[in-house]
Amino acid sequence: MSAAKKLLSVIAHERPDIVYCPLLFGMTCLLLHYMEEQECYDCINYLISSKEKHLAQTKTAYEASALVLKELTKKYAVSIYLLIAVYSLFVGLLITATECSDFFLMLKF
Numbered sequence: 001m002s003a004a005k006k007l008l009s010v011i012a013h014e015r016p017d018i019v020y021c022p023l024l025f026g027m028t029c030l031l032l033h034y035m036e037e038q039e040c041y042d043c044i045n046y047l048i049s050s051k052e053k054h055l056a057q058t059k060t061a062y063e064a065s066a067l068v069l070k071e072l073t074k075k076y077a078v079s080i081y082l083l084i085a086v087y088s089l090f091v092g093l094l095i096t097a098t099e100c101s102d103f104f105l106m107l108k109f
Contacts, residue, residue, distance in 0.1 A: 004028045007041055015048060020059040027055070
């Protein structure tokens with residue numbers, strides 16, 4: 001964990017233009033599991049520096065890639081899309097039920 005934090009702080013210092021990249025920490029930890037620190041740094045640096053933009057580096061780009069993936073799944077993998085939709089609906093209902101119970105507990109009749 002400390003190696004990942006160290007690598008990310010170096011990347012943050014070198015690349016202040018990256019303002020939002022939620023996949024960066026997980027990707028760094030995954031690569032550190034299989035590589036040495038220098039190799040991991042080189043791979044992460046390539047992923048964020050390449051012209052293809054393998055990792056979304058702004059919130060808008062991250063959300064756009066999620067929407068594109070959703071639309072592609074809806075078009076080409078309907079069963080998976082339906083499974084994800086049912087799961088997200090179920091999780092949404094659980095969160096709503098938890099929020100409602102917390103709200104009623106706060107009222108303290």
